[in-house]
Amino acid sequence: MRKLLPLFVLAVLFILSACAPAPEGVHIEIQSPWVRAASVMEASSGMDGMGGSTSAAYMVIQNPGTEPDNLIDVRSDAAEIVELHTSQTKNGVTMMSAVESVPVPARGKAELKPGGLHIMFIKLKNDLAAGDKISLTLVFEKSGEIQVEAEVKNP
């Protein structure tokens, strides 16, 4: 019986390590960030009716940690104005509106995707061509600033 004990302990350790506990606190991970390709020249009939050239960035913000966080600001040199937006479609009409922050729940995620939450670029400074890399600074309430390289893509 005594010989079995070490094996039993090893088995328990193995099982414990297989289901690792959630990291303490906040643990933000950015997955597959991308930016919609856009041209400054062909911009006058912007989809938002604001004129000027616009684009948007999308990504998945994962938080396997035990505490929630909030995305409260985004900075980028790609555009003169960078805002957090959401889109809603009512009666076939899609409307965008600015949001104060994007909540990232504990052990959860926030998805920024076409037709929903997005990072809005207003008045692009340069063309965004597929393959370009745009650098973004995401500002979280608890996690602070996180730098992201987003690839420009044609959706």
Ligand SMILES: [Cu+2]
């Ligand atoms: Cu928008």
